[in-house]
Amino acid sequence: AFVASRFPLEEATLPELSERTKISEGKLLPILDAMADKGLVMDMPYGGTVYYLLMPGLIGFFEFTFMKRRADLPLEKIARLMSEYLAESQAKEFFGSPTPLTRSLVYEENVPVTSEITTYERAREIIREAGFGAVGLCYCRHKKEHLGEECKKGAPVEEICISLGSAARFMARRGFAREKSVDELLAVLDRARSLNLTHITDNIRLKPSFICNCCRCCCELLAGVQMGYHDGIAKTGFAAAVDPQFCDYCGACFTACNVKAIGPVKGERAAGKKKRHAAVSEEICLGCGACIATCKKGALTLIPARNRPVPPLKRKDLYFRILREKGRLTPYIVGGIRKGLRDLLKGKVIPAKVPIINE
Ligand code: SF4
Ligand code: SF4
Ligand code: SF4
Structure with missing residues (x-):
């Protein structure tokens, strides 16, 4: 826990972590190895140097x-x-x-x-x-x-x-x-x-x-x-749709859908089973297509969905966007500037490509 508490927000090398923890490199290396075996730390060899990144809780x-x-x-x-x-x-x-x-x-x-x-x-x-x-x-x-x-x-x-x-x-x-x-x-x-x-x-x-x-x-x-976080996973560019003409309300798709986006048409619950149809909630449907093959009547298809945002290009763009939305960008930027200044003062060459964060 002590070593974890000394990690910066971004990845760090063995000498940097040794300096932060005041533990010699020889003693620190097996500790970092044991942490990597448990998934607490990710070690990433890159260009002859191993970078260590403290893993977040989720994911x-x-x-x-x-x-x-x-x-x-x-x-x-x-x-x-x-x-x-x-x-x-x-x-x-x-x-x-x-x-x-x-x-x-x-x-x-x-x-x-x-x-x-x-x-x-x-x-x-x-x-x-x-x-x-x-x-x-x-x-x-x-x-x-x-x-x-x-x-x-x-x-x-x-x-x-x-x-x-x-x-x-x-x-x-x-x-x-x-x-x-x-x-x-x-x-x-x-x-x-x-x-x-x-x-x-x-x-x-x-x-x-x-x-x-x-x-x-x-x-x-x-x-x-x-649980109700309908945009908690970004959707594809599609949504499932039911053609009532072919739907016989067999219910196979209800249990196939992995987010419970399919159910009876509102207002039809009181109607006899023969008059009921399935309906998809576009607000919930991820557009994954996992339900389509379960409909043996050919009533389920995917259709293009509207207003689905394009995902960020790289991981750093995603984190930047989320941190900004949560109002937590400042510690991330300050940490990066501090590290840059430290490296500059030590005359270090900053790698042209940082391993995993930028991928
Ligand atoms: S249920 Fe899904 S998210 Fe969870 S570990 Fe399995 S495959 Fe991954
Ligand atoms: S496409 Fe995916 S999320 Fe949408 S109804 Fe089918 S299984 Fe559910
Ligand atoms: S599986 Fe097909 S026929 Fe059965 S309820 Fe769903 S859409 Fe209707």
Whole structure:
């Protein structure tokens, strides 16, 4: 905890952390290694130097705690405490910003033929362009497992969460995930689609670091939308729509939707079942397409949605925007200026490209 409390907001090298903690580099290195193994710190080799970044709680060491099968922690107790903490105090913090941290991805095969989607909207292209990918445990379903619950859609705990790029390298190196080929990662996407799971990724266009495959019963991100934070996950450029002409109100799509965006048409509840139809709430629908294949009557399709904002380009743009919206930009900027001045006074060459924050 002492070492964590001495971390700056941005990444730092071993000598910088040694100076901040007054612990010699020789003694500090195994401490940082142990913290990285637990997911408290991310270590990133870059240009011959290792940079260390303290992980935030969400998305960060909360998830990492449940991304390994481990016997060194009371996981059942932690699962319960984390669920209470998230429900009681963190939902607004996580989902309440106008710019969400995450966004959903559409099933490309359900996009109408008259519409086009760009590379950053295609899960398969994101995987192909990542350069490195790994697959690991689903943190949410693993946590539920320790609470005695299991996924009602039959989604697995193992080998379903995809991490990409530098994040994936870190996870593979530290035993949180296993390296996979592009074809193997694409097979994970197909498996997720066969289970009608919703893909969720970083709300950025360039190099997202993960694709989660999420269910309506266990996923904490989708739970935020179900709790009423309808823009807590950025939507795709589409929304599901029901053609009442073909809908026989079978209800298959009600339970398929991972954010409970489909229900009976208002005012039709009193009508006989034969006269009722399903309706989609465009305010809630993420446009993920996970429900489409469940409608055997061909009544469900995706249609282009209006006013869906373009995601920020890079991670730093996303954080900048969120911090500005929360009125917390000043410490971030002051921290950056202080670090720049310190480096300048020491005559250090500042790397042209800082590793993960800018990706
Ligand atoms: S966000 Fe979705 S896939 Fe990711 S850990 Fe949670 S349920 Fe699993
Ligand atoms: S109704 Fe919308 S959010 Fe729900 S599964 Fe279908 S496309 Fe996704
Ligand atoms: S699955 Fe299709 S037919 Fe059944 S309620 Fe949904 S839209 Fe209607």
